[in-house]
Amino acid sequence: MNILKKIMTAIRGGTRELGESIVDSQGTRIFEQEIEDAQESLKKAKHDLTQVMAKEMQASRKVESITAEIDKNEGYVADALAKKEETLALEIATKVAELEQDKAQQVDAQQSYEKHIGKLKSMMEKAERQLKDYERQLTMVKTTENVQKATAAITDNFGTTDSTLMSAKESLDRIRKKQEDFDDRNLAADQLDAENSGKNLSDKMKEAGIGDTQSAAEAVLARLKAKSSKKKA
Amino acid sequence: MNIQDYAIRISQNRTKEGFTFDCQTINGEVEVLQVEVNGMNGFPIFMTKTQSQILCIVYLWSEDEVKPEKRVEMLEMMLDTSISIPLSAYARVGNRFVLYGALSVNSNLDKVVEEVVTLNENAIDVVTAMEDFLK
Numbered sequence: 001m002n003i004l005k006k007i008m009t010a011i012r013g014g015t016r017e018l019g020e021s022i023v024d025s026q027g028t029r030i031f032e033q034e035i036e037d038a039q040e041s042l043k044k045a046k047h048d049l050t051q052v053m054a055k056e057m058q059a060s061r062k063v064e065s066i067t068a069e070i071d072k073n074e075g076y077v078a079d080a081l082a083k084k085e086e087t088l089a090l091e092i093a094t095k096v097a098e099l100e101q102d103k104a105q106q107v108d109a110q111q112s113y114e115k116h117i118g119k120l121k122s123m124m125e126k127a128e129r130q131l132k133d134y135e136r137q138l139t140m141v142k143t144t145e146n147v148q149k150a151t152a153a154i155t156d157n158f159g160t161t162d163s164t165l166m167s168a169k170e171s172l173d174r175i176r177k178k179q180e181d182f183d184d185r186n187l188a189a190d191q192l193d194a195e196n197s198g199k200n201l202s203d204k205m206k207e208a209g210i211g212d213t214q215s216a217a218e219a220v221l222a223r224l225k226a227k228s229s230k231k232k233a
Numbered sequence: 234m235n236i237q238d239y240a241i242r243i244s245q246n247r248t249k250e251g252f253t254f255d256c257q258t259i260n261g262e263v264e265v266l267q268v269e270v271n272g273m274n275g276f277p278i279f280m281t282k283t284q285s286q287i288l289c290i291v292y293l294w295s296e297d298e299v300k301p302e303k304r305v306e307m308l309e310m311m312l313d314t315s316i317s318i319p320l321s322a323y324a325r326v327g328n329r330f331v332l333y334g335a336l337s338v339n340s341n342l343d344k345v346v347e348e349v350v351t352l353n354e355n356a357i358d359v360v361t362a363m364e365d366f367l368k
Contacts, residue, residue, distance in 0.1 A: 139283070139284065139285050139286075142283055142284060143283050143286065143288070146263050146281055146283045146288070147281070147288065147290070147326055148326065148327070149261060149262040149263040150261070150263050150265045150279060150281040150288075150290070151326050151327060151329070152261060152262065153259050153260065153261020153262060153263060153265050154259055154261075154265055154267075154279055154292075156261060157259045157260070157261065167294060167295070167298050168293055168294035168298055168360050168363075168364075168367055169298070169364075169367060169368070171276060171360060172360055172361065172364060174274070175274045175275070175357060175360075175361075178274040179274060182274075
């Protein structure tokens with residue numbers, strides 16, 4: 001089941017109404033059931049795998065010990081032959097033959113366990129992939145539903161006329177108005193800075209003896225002198 | 234973290250650019266957190282959480298705000314520019330166009346806050362740039 005296709009069909013069919021669930025809850029439940037089943041079979045496969053792996057290890061250990069036994073007995077056969085004990089050598093050789101038969105059986109068992117392990121592992125990987133895929137698709141459904149429900153909650157909460165969901169143009173106007181206010185404030189601040197720096201400039205000029213350098217007292221004195229000389233005249 | 238935890242932690246957060254946040258939870262069938270960035274003339278951002286994702290959504294405009302003769306051009310422009318917009322993508326929910334960002338539920342708070350601030354900046358740029366397509 002391709003969930004995106006289902007979502008597209010639902011949208012095409014006009015299920016874009018807010019709050020209306022795109023995939024019916026029955027469909028979601030089936031998905032969740034499939035995920036649960038996949039998880040369950042994965043758990044079972046893991047259990048089987050550990051059992052088979054244990055059996056494989058046992059068989060492999062048996063093969064090793066039988067091989068060692070065979071080596072040992074082959075040594076004995078050589079020893080008996082060296083001592084010209086033909087009958088004993090034959091007896092030991094019979095034992096070696098039995099051991100070799102045992103070994104062949106164990107090797108067979110080990111190989112079949114190995115094959116089984118390989119099969120179980122690939123089954124598990126397949127189940128894991130399937131599970132991931134189910135989960136990814138369920139995420140699509142759940143996300144779609146969640147966003148629709150969230151949108152419904154937002155519009156219910158504010159109403160469509162509320163400023164929180166104002167039209168884009170209104171938002172732009174608001175942003176521009178705020179930007180203008182901000183620019184105006186910046187302009188005012190710049191002007192203030194300019195005025196302040198202007199004052200500093202006149203201070204600096206005074207210090208350097210440029211421009212209006214007379215002190216206030218000198219100016220008053222000069223004015224009074226001029227006045228009195230006018231009176232005399 | 235659930236939506237309430239995010240509300241508390243985002244409210245207490247101050248980015249190194251000096252942004253602070255106003256959070257308000259909205260009750261409904263799913264929990265939604267409305268986040269506003271103080272000191273930014275942007276849009277409210279709506280945060281909601283699913284099993285695997287945190288979704289941050291800005292509602293841009295609705296279908297009926299689009300000039301009908303410019304609609305196809307607008308949709309194409311959205312497709313063409315979507316990948317250029319950092320951390321955000323376009324979508325439509327019902328009849329509203331949205332800009333959204335999706336984060337893993339394992340994202341730390343810094344990432345969520347970065348998403349909120351970036352989404353806000355992106356939304357301002359988008360609405361300004363797409364103004365001609367709107368009535």
